[in-house]
Amino acid sequence: MKEKEYLVVFAHDFQDFRIPELLSVCEMKGVKIEIEGASNQHPYCFITVQQESDIHTILSRCVMIQFIVEVWEKCTSRKELCAASFTGYHSSTSFNILLHSFGRKVAMADKIELIEQIEHLPLDGTVNCVHPDQVYYICERYAPNTPTPDMVVFGPLVGRSDRNVVDRFAVKKRLYIGRTTMDAQLSFVMANLAKTERGEFVYDPFLGTGSLIIPPAYHGAYGMGSDIDLKALHGWGKSTKATEIEYQENQNIAGNMESYSLSNRYLGCYSSDFSSGLLRDTPLFDVILTDPPYGIREASLKVNKDIKNSQFSLSEQFLELLNFAATHLVTGGRLAYWLPIIRDLYQGDVSLPQHPAFQLVYNCEQVFSRKSSRRLVVMLKTRERNEGETSFVVGDSAHGQYRDLYFAKN
């Protein structure tokens, strides 16, 4: 019996995050997976797993995946699909056939014509477009400026992901947002890369409007945080939404959590500079998820007193964050944070802040422009820190001078 192969259909966005998210979720859930054919140029890849329930496990968390199809026939042209034998496959239940294409729009009439030309289609049930017992997919990939596809896959839809959370928790629909609110899709991906799970304690030391603790709470973790900006925590001041002037009474972090029915996993917040030594020096959290200021957008950014050569250095902040995590994460805990990068100066993992008690797990880039990007860095605390151990960075130019280079004219 041939081992089952599956086609994963991703959303074609945030390409650098898709395979890491899939691998992270598999690792978190104990799923053994083999991946083939993945590329940043198109939204498909082939996978094999040990049992079909693994596919549903993957679909329950990965938001960069749209759906997964079991591969019945894998062809390199339409002609090949039309002549395919479909040996060993058969179904009599009602069905519908959908077509997903990348690189070219396929008209309905074209799709129907294609289906009619499939000689040995092993489906003899009735066609039901409204409530079929089984949906089948034809997935076609077109290279740029090519009228014929180079990949044509046929098979039953196994399931769709929980990607509808991206819409449900969309920032533009959210009660309380600010300029720093994280895109919903990215915040869910971040929680998956940090492997936040039910019953874990998640903390954000740059809480802002609380966007990063929403996905962990959705998955059953408890979240809390702090921020130097007391007004942001309370929801005081001028709204950033075009239709509003001042924030209303329930427009704050607590209001958001309540609107999503996640209040019962929100543990509160307080205002403080995270590096002031307010918390007891002991492991407290399972996960630290955060998006520290880059020095660009925040009006209330506290300027680092130790400015050298009149250049604003962000290094201090990220080194302090790593030290904070080294003290306050449990062993086995994860730190996930965004690091702004000047792309010309980036030299790979070596450009990232490091700490002897931490292992780098993921490093995914979101490109803003040719000049700048940010990277989601995930680090695992592998052991307790020893006396004297501290974070360090090998040269800090890639992110340390982010603000100055971002505004530099060229």
Next chain:
Amino acid sequence: MKLLTHNMMKSHCKGVVNGFPLKLSSTQVELKEVEFNADFITRMLERLEWGALVDAAGQLGVADGLPEMAPSSGKEEEDEEDVLRKIHHVLLEVEITEGELECPETGRKFPIKNGIPDMRLNEDE
């Protein structure tokens, strides 16, 4: 502010030697339901300062039923879940909405408004 938060904080005033726990005074306390997860409570037991939790709970009048010593994990007790639920209630469901925290050494006060403590220090503190 929940008693969990109070249990995590020590004074960050300059020059303070032993700033834990912060003195707690409350003018308004509410009860707020939080989802119970036995695993979470069990794991948090190791991360808490038990004595300070019992004291703070006593101060707010919610310490009834709290064991004097932190229950040790691994011991199968008949009413283990009951104890965990009691701890859960004290730790996560008692909400100080208005009040004050105070550094035990300097006397510096930090207001709690609408459940959110303002722990910010001035440059010189």
